[in-house]
Amino acid sequence: MQQKEKEQPSKKKSLWRTVLCFALELAVLWIIFYYLIFFAYIPSSSMVPTLPEGGVTVASYLHGDKTVERGDVVIFWSQEYGKKLVKRVIGLPGETVTIEDGVVSVDGTVLEEPYVIHADQRSDTFTVPEDCYLFLGDNRENSEDARFWVDPYIHTEDLLGVVRVVVWPLTQISIVE
Numbered sequence: 001m002q003q004k005e006k007e008q009p010s011k012k013k014s015l016w017r018t019v020l021c022f023a024l025e026l027a028v029l030w031i032i033f034y035y036l037i038f039f040a041y042i043p044s045s046s047m048v049p050t051l052p053e054g055g056v057t058v059a060s061y062l063h064g065d066k067t068v069e070r071g072d073v074v075i076f077w078s079q080e081y082g083k084k085l086v087k088r089v090i091g092l093p094g095e096t097v098t099i100e101d102g103v104v105s106v107d108g109t110v111l112e113e114p115y116v117i118h119a120d121q122r123s124d125t126f127t128v129p130e131d132c133y134l135f136l137g138d139n140r141e142n143s144e145d146a147r148f149w150v151d152p153y154i155h156t157e158d159l160l161g162v163v164r165v166v167v168w169p170l171t172q173i174s175i176v177e
Contacts, residue, residue, distance in 0.1 A: 036061060038161060040075050040086065046137035046144065047073065047086060050115050050176060056168035057086075057176065059161035066159045068133065070106070073163040073176050076135070076154050086163060087145050088115070091134030093156075097126045099147070102140065115177075116140055122147055131156045 037058050045053040050073060059075050068074055072089045091097040095106050102119030104111040113119075118141035126146065128134050132153035137143025146152035163176045 035063075037164075039167075040084070040161075040163070042086060045142050046139050047088070048139045048142075049117055050088075050138045051086065051163065051166060052169065052172050054169075055166050055172065057163045058165045058167055059163045061161045062159050066156050068159060068162060070111075071177075074133075074135070075160045075163060077158040077160060078149075078154070079158065080149055080151060084160065085135075087135035087137050087143070089133050090136045090146075091126060091128040093128055093130045093132055095128050095134075097128065097134050099124050104136070118142070120147070126152055129153055133159070 037060055040057050040059055042051045042053060042055045042057060051057060062068070062074075068089050070089050070092055073086060074089055075084055075086045077083075078085045090104060090111070091106065098105045098108075100123045102121050104113060115138045118139055120140035124147060126134050132155050134146050134152060135154055136145045136147065166172055166174045166176060
């Protein structure tokens with residue numbers, strides 16, 4: 001009988017340890033997915049070949065000053081469409097971006113874009129306002145991006161995260177550059 005009495009407190013301790021460990025794991029996961037990273041589904045082919053249509057990516061949240069660099073693949077909130085979009089940063093605040101027959105220049109310097117597979121022959125000029133960015137898709141022939149938006153500029157406050165890794169489909173797992 002003494003054996004059963006000794007086992008009872010041990011079982012309670014074990015249960016509390018399990019519950020505490022589970023709660024701690026949930027808290028860590030919540031912190032990771034609320035403050036550090038998030039998953040994003042890519043519904044279109046506008047970013048092919050960088051991001052596969054129907055793919056899933058992992059992005060890191062942008063906090064604080066939300067600084068991004070030219071070439072970053074960014075998820076942002078489109079006020080115009082009322083949904084999240086993903087495109088590549090082409091123009092930074094204060095820059096003039098010129099597209100002539102599909103060739104992109106920033107402040108007069110031609111931009112090297114090895115990620116573009118289908119350049120569009122469209123021509124246009126954009127002067128990016130302060131606190132805004134200009135975004136284009138990598139698959140220019142099949143991307144509804146700044147060239148087509150009523151307001152071609154995305155404000156800093158609408159930037160959500162930078163895409164870091166493609167995790168689905170498994171055959172296309174890669175680091176996004």
